[in-house]
Amino acid sequence: MPTVLGEDGEILNTLAVLPALENELFQLPTGDTISQILSMLFYVVFIVFLFYGQRIQMYVMIREVEGSLYKLKYIRDEGRKTAIETIKEIGKTQTDPSARVDRYLEYFTISPQSMDPAGIVYKLDHILDVRDTRLKDEVKLMAPAVDEVQTNNLENTLEAAMALNYIYKVVRHYYIQGKKTLSLYTIMQLQMILPLVMKEAEAYANALKAFAYGQPIGDGAGPLLAAKLMHGYEVRKVPKDCVVATVPIEGRTALVIKAEGPGGNVGKPGDAVKAVIDENNGQIASVIMIDAGLKLEGEGVGEVAEGIGAAIGGPGVDQFKIEESISQYHIPINAVIVKEDIGDAVSPMRKEISDAIDKAIERVKSVILERTKEGDKVIIVGVGNTIGIGQ
Amino acid sequence: MSKTASAPGTAKISTFVLLTVLIVLALSIVALGMAANAFLTGQEIVAGYLAVIGAIAMTLSVYVLIQSRRHVANIKIANPAMMTTIECRKCGFKNVREFQRGDYVFKELESCQKCLDTKMMITAIYKEIKEKEKQYPF
Numbered sequence: 298m299p300t301v302l303g304e305d306g307e308i309l310n311t312l313a314v315l316p317a318l319e320n321e322l323f324q325l326p327t328g329d330t331i332s333q334i335l336s337m338l339f340y341v342v343f344i345v346f347l348f349y350g351q352r353i354q355m356y357v358m359i360r361e362v363e364g365s366l367y368k369l370k371y372i373r374d375e376g377r378k379t380a381i382e383t384i385k386e387i388g389k390t391q392t393d394p395s396a397r398v399d400r401y402l403e404y405f406t407i408s409p410q411s412m413d414p415a416g417i418v419y420k421l422d423h424i425l426d427v428r429d430t431r432l433k434d435e436v437k438l439m440a441p442a443v444d445e446v447q448t449n450n451l452e453n454t455l456e457a458a459m460a461l462n463y464i465y466k467v468v469r470h471y472y473i474q475g476k477k478t479l480s481l482y483t484i485m486q487l488q489m490i491l492p493l494v495m496k497e498a499e500a501y502a503n504a505l506k507a508f509a510y511g512q513p514i515g516d517g518a519g520p521l522l523a524a525k526l527m528h529g530y531e532v533r534k535v536p537k538d539c540v541v542a543t544v545p546i547e548g549r550t551a552l553v554i555k556a557e558g559p560g561g562n563v564g565k566p567g568d569a570v571k572a573v574i575d576e577n578n579g580q581i582a583s584v585i586m587i588d589a590g591l592k593l594e595g596e597g598v599g600e601v602a603e604g605i606g607a608a609i610g611g612p613g614v615d616q617f618k619i620e621e622s623i624s625q626y627h628i629p630i631n632a633v634i635v636k637e638d639i640g641d642a643v644s645p646m647r648k649e650i651s652d653a654i655d656k657a658i659e660r661v662k663s664v665i666l667e668r669t670k671e672g673d674k675v676i677i678v679g680v681g682n683t684i685g686i687g688q
Numbered sequence: 689m690s691k692t693a694s695a696p697g698t699a700k701i702s703t704f705v706l707l708t709v710l711i712v713l714a715l716s717i718v719a720l721g722m723a724a725n726a727f728l729t730g731q732e733i734v735a736g737y738l739a740v741i742g743a744i745a746m747t748l749s750v751y752v753l754i755q756s757r758r759h760v761a762n763i764k765i766a767n768p769a770m771m772t773t774i775e776c777r778k779c780g781f782k783n784v785r786e787f788q789r790g791d792y793v794f795k796e797l798e799s800c801q802k803c804l805d806t807k808m809m810i811t812a813i814y815k816e817i818k819e820k821e822k823q824y825p826f
Contacts, residue, residue: 335737503767510789512770513813521793528794559792595826644815645770651814685813687794 355481358488362472365491366465372502373465376458377402383454383509387447388440397439401455402462404432422614432456446511449560453508453684457501457643464498496640503644508561513685515641515650519587519608522654522661523555523679524688532688538562539569540688547662548671549582558683566609566678567618573676579626582673584619585664587657588680589642589650590634599653600636601660608632609680619678631668633660646685709749716745773812776800787813 346353377398384394406428409420436451437443443451468487475484507514513521527542534557535541544551552573556564574581588608592598607619607630623630635653661677669675719742727735770787774797781802797808 506767510770510787511792512787513793524794559795595824645768646814648771648814648816651812685792687792 355484358484362488366472369465372498373461376461376505379505380454380458384439388443394439401435402459418614418617446560449562450511453561457504457508460501500640500643507645511685513646515637515646516589516681517686518589518635518650519679519681520555520683520686522587522657523553524686527553535569535572537568538564547665549669550674551677553677555679556683559685559687561684563682566680567615570619571622574622581628582669582675584628584630584676586678587633590636592636592638596636598637599649601657602634604632606632608634631664633657709753712745713749716742768815770815772810774808775811776806776808778806779803
């Protein structure tokens, strides 16, 4: 029989004590007791939040970042898997390309020193050329049997996987740093930009399949427009990785330029425009550039807008070269953009964007009619990645 | 053939959090029991207090438990259906089919089913998004 000691030392029978204990423990509190408990609770919560509020807020943010990091890790791993599977499938390789893909994913590019910025554009151009050649060589080593189009598509697939790997690593870096230093501001900054980072990562994840299968992406709006204009006309190559066709439009002669498709390729429109202007001794009435433009929230996908300037993204080398060429001969430059968001730009082309191309062609024609005279020569440049778009 | 892939949900939850949640859950059940008891003995005010405290504690603990186990459950990598439009430039016959590897815009395909002497051509490749975007008053 279990026993316990009473207050005065006498040994009590446990079974006899239990009903008394039950009464004490489960006796219903009165209204006063409840009020006292609630006030006590309030004070405790107040004091805890007074001293540890910021830390609690930080833990909540860390948990949020942690959740996004799990997602990023999953997306990154899927990207790597897709890249390896595509190389195996297209390249029909006997060896496992995983190790080489992992090495590829870690490649970096160091931009040129800008302390003395004179001539930096051409230095950057050279670095980008070396990078491009190196990455293409790597793809050929991974899949020696593939043709030029597939090499470009594989390179784009690996670049998307590389972007996902980089995003994951940067977010992980700040997460660990924030946790190590328990710095609210590090975690807060990370948590604030996370929605945008996640949107971009998800867009790249969607782009992977598009690149792997050679499907047109939203960024291909410019090349698609140029391809529609030049289709059926004789096409010749211009530097670098671009094609040009001479097309009669509205009584004018249009020299239509785009990157050479249908492999994933943006070409170097800067060099192409310069070459065509030089060929014509600067006798060009206008340069019209067509590109995918980032839309603001609230604007519709596929809206067409018109403006002035060199409509081209990227590191700025091609924009610089185009601006330099047109300034030399005082050639007016016009731009037509097809609006879409960053997710649409790198993921398979939406129907709205594909349908918007005819509207954009009409806009280009109206610019030609309004801004040039009959018999003039104009350059039309379709800027963007021409994956999945021939000519 | 719209497909989505989901990440496996991680069952990672710290022991400390789990223990705290379980204690709060147990206390909330006790509070609700006491509320019922108080109501039966005619102490409505006490019963009300206890019921509110019990309900809040139970809701919070269940919420934290569910949230902790739902780290990655909903990540989706969309693989939307891609469509290829094929047209005959001569008779205008149009056909839309699913995208096949190797398709590209302006690729020439087999002869037209109607005119027979003209080759069909891919004129568009696109994805259709069916879900409507949220509308705002501005």
